[in-house]
Amino acid sequence: MKILWVFAHPEQRSLNGSLMTEGLRTLEELGHEHRVSDLYAMGWKAVVDADDFGDGPRERLFVGREQQRAYGDGELSKDILVEQEKIAWADTLVFQFPLWWFGPPAILKGWFDRVLVQGFGFGIEGPDGRTLRYGDGGLAGKRALVVTSVGARESGFGPRGIHGSIEEVLFPLLHGTFWYTGMAALPPFVVYGADRLTESGRSHGAAALRERLRTLHTTEPLPFRHENGGEYDEDLVLRPDIARGLSGVGVHRAPR
Amino acid sequence: MKILWVFAHPEQRSLNGSLMTEGLRTLEELGHEHRVSDLYAMGWKAVVDADDFGDGPRERLFVGREQQRAYGDGELSKDILVEQEKIAWADTLVFQFPLWWFGPPAILKGWFDRVLVQGFGFGIEGPDGRTLRYGDGGLAGKRALVVTSVGARESGFGPRGIHGSIEEVLFPLLHGTFWYTGMAALPPFVVYGADRLTESGRSHGAAALRERLRTLHTTEPLPFRHENGGEYDEDLVLRPDIARGLSGVGVHRAPR
Numbered sequence: 001m002k003i004l005w006v007f008a009h010p011e012q013r014s015l016n017g018s019l020m021t022e023g024l025r026t027l028e029e030l031g032h033e034h035r036v037s038d039l040y041a042m043g044w045k046a047v048v049d050a051d052d053f054g055d056g057p058r059e060r061l062f063v064g065r066e067q068q069r070a071y072g073d074g075e076l077s078k079d080i081l082v083e084q085e086k087i088a089w090a091d092t093l094v095f096q097f098p099l100w101w102f103g104p105p106a107i108l109k110g111w112f113d114r115v116l117v118q119g120f121g122f123g124i125e126g127p128d129g130r131t132l133r134y135g136d137g138g139l140a141g142k143r144a145l146v147v148t149s150v151g152a153r154e155s156g157f158g159p160r161g162i163h164g165s166i167e168e169v170l171f172p173l174l175h176g177t178f179w180y181t182g183m184a185a186l187p188p189f190v191v192y193g194a195d196r197l198t199e200s201g202r203s204h205g206a207a208a209l210r211e212r213l214r215t216l217h218t219t220e221p222l223p224f225r226h227e228n229g230g231e232y233d234e235d236l237v238l239r240p241d242i243a244r245g246l247s248g249v250g251v252h253r254a255p256r
Numbered sequence: 257m258k259i260l261w262v263f264a265h266p267e268q269r270s271l272n273g274s275l276m277t278e279g280l281r282t283l284e285e286l287g288h289e290h291r292v293s294d295l296y297a298m299g300w301k302a303v304v305d306a307d308d309f310g311d312g313p314r315e316r317l318f319v320g321r322e323q324q325r326a327y328g329d330g331e332l333s334k335d336i337l338v339e340q341e342k343i344a345w346a347d348t349l350v351f352q353f354p355l356w357w358f359g360p361p362a363i364l365k366g367w368f369d370r371v372l373v374q375g376f377g378f379g380i381e382g383p384d385g386r387t388l389r390y391g392d393g394g395l396a397g398k399r400a401l402v403v404t405s406v407g408a409r410e411s412g413f414g415p416r417g418i419h420g421s422i423e424e425v426l427f428p429l430l431h432g433t434f435w436y437t438g439m440a441a442l443p444p445f446v447v448y449g450a451d452r453l454t455e456s457g458r459s460h461g462a463a464a465l466r467e468r469l470r471t472l473h474t475t476e477p478l479p480f481r482h483e484n485g486g487e488y489d490e491d492l493v494l495r496p497d498i499a500r501g502l503s504g505v506g507v508h509r510a511p512r
Contacts, residue, residue: 010305011317046302046362049266061267063354064407064451098319101368102428103359106302110362134418151320155491159503162390162483162492168505169428171420172358195320227418235411236418247415248504249424 001217003027003034004090008097008108010040015149015194015202020096022206023147026213035086039107045079046110052077067117076117083115087139092216093183095173096147098194102169112177121181126228133180134227140182143221146170147209149194157192166190167222171249175224184221223254257473259283259290260346264353264364266296271405271450271458276352278462279403282469291342295363301335302366308333323373332373339371343395348472349439351429352403354450358425368433377437382484389436390483396438399477402426403465405450413448422446423478427505431480440477479510 005024009016020036027034037044045051053066054075070076076084087093097104104112116122121138125131132140156163163169166188174185189212191197191205212219225231231242243251261280265272276292283290293300301307309322310331326332332340343349353360360368372378377394381387388396412419419425422444430441445468447453447461468475481487487498499507 010303010319013316014318040303040305046366047266047296048356048361049296060269062270063266100304101365101372102432103365105304106362106366106369109357109359109365110302112357113362116357153491155493158493160494160499160507162488162494162508163432164427164505164508165503168424169432172425172428176358176419176425232418235409237411237414238416238418243416247421248506249420250504251416252418252420 001032001092002090003032003092003094003216004037004086005034005094005096006037006039006108006111008039008095008105008111012041014098015191015197015205016096016098018202019147019149019191019206019209023094023096023209023213026210030214035089037083037086037111039111042079044107044111045114046107048110048113052080052114064118068119068123071117071119080114080117083111084120087115087142091142093142093144094147095144099148099150102163104173116177116181130228132182132228134175135179135182135224136226136228137180137182142183143186143216144178144183145186145212145216146173146188146190148188149191151195152192154190154192157190168249174222175249175252179222179224185224186216186219186221220256223256225252225254257288257348258346259288259348259350259472260293260342261290261350261352262293262295262364262367264295264351264361264367268297270354271447271453271461272352272354274458275403275405275447275462275465279350279352279465279469282466286470291345293339293342293367295367298335300363300367301370302363304366304369308336308370320374324375324379327373327375336370336373339367340376343371343398347398349398349400350403351400355404355406358419360429372433372437386484388438388484390431391435391438391480392482392484393436393438398439399442399472400434400439401442401468401472402429402444402446404444405447407451408448410446410448413446424505430478431505431508435478435480441480442472442475442477476512479512481508481510 007020024034050061053070097108124138155161157166159165170188178185231239233239238251263276280290306317309326353364378389380394411417413422415421426444434441487495489495494507
């Protein structure tokens, strides 16, 4: 396998840093190839702005349109092109980050904002003229895994926990980003209680991560529904006979 | 009222820019005071790193702990202190941004990551020794409104729409950030179909925004449940008799 590991933590000597070291070592032992985007170490520019798009004449900046144009014209800035090349190379993407305000740190959010532009990550038309999205699209065929740490205890992230279940809290990433661009979203790997982890808790976390990496290619992805699979109507609303009477983000997962 | 308007769009001449202009004019007409944090115009630093925390001796950076320490010692960097002062001044916060990858742009995510540190936004103990969170906390008594634009049509953001309902997609922000720090989360103001908006669509959007601002202080906030209101058990799980048999992030909203 070819794995791109995107790491978004400012401190290599953190729990996350040691988990990445452990994870990369495991991938090597398993004979997989890997490349790393250590966003802090790279000094990754987090913010989308006009500097991303070459210096053609411009009056008003339409971000999405300009991203698509610059991608087509080969005028996206170099750092973006490098990341796109890594994504194209990889069959599996790992995103590792501490959960801050129930989402990825800004530096990683900015990686999605800047790299997954229209024409590359999405906005591609299929043979029948329909836009390929949600299970299909620019990154279809790849798998994506979140590896994250949270300070809080696990109970608060259960189906009725106060923080929301981790899969629903991460819905914008798992469904709205991975699945949207065609990538199969694997069940997230989460280390809970990271603020008070003992040495044995760390060992346990590392062992669990090794196991997840061993089964990276066989793990069943989250069973999100395909946009073009016949379950959504023309307004992109789930047909009444599917998950009848239910609502909420959970309805976009098919029952196993 | 005293309103802090946080704006996260790289282009002033955008739909978002004109909506902000319209919004600020309306606030003035209504006799409210306002201050603005135009994050792109300010060159806001999006990324948490060691530069945020003064230059004391440091071996390993524990982000949360160091944020709390630097806040207590008055050693947070100046740009963070300025934003915290604006928040303390305001009774209402407006966050305006285009929805990118179903969340705020990196520059705004980084505002939350850097400004809402432990000791200021959360992590404060109540008189009974319980941590004040979710409806209570550092920013209790304030209200927060999201003003956002999305390219997609509204139907896809309904209760069974493919993108997820806007309130559930924004759960990390509305519940996990606003409510977590004590702020009442108002129903988001959303302009749908922003990519294909006609002139009359823009006027309609501007009029709707003016109306929302007129009722800013009377609008009923989203009825999220209080952590310390007796509905959650010691593990922060919703008690079995509340929203019996249900799960998903929707259970954290009380029925009206």
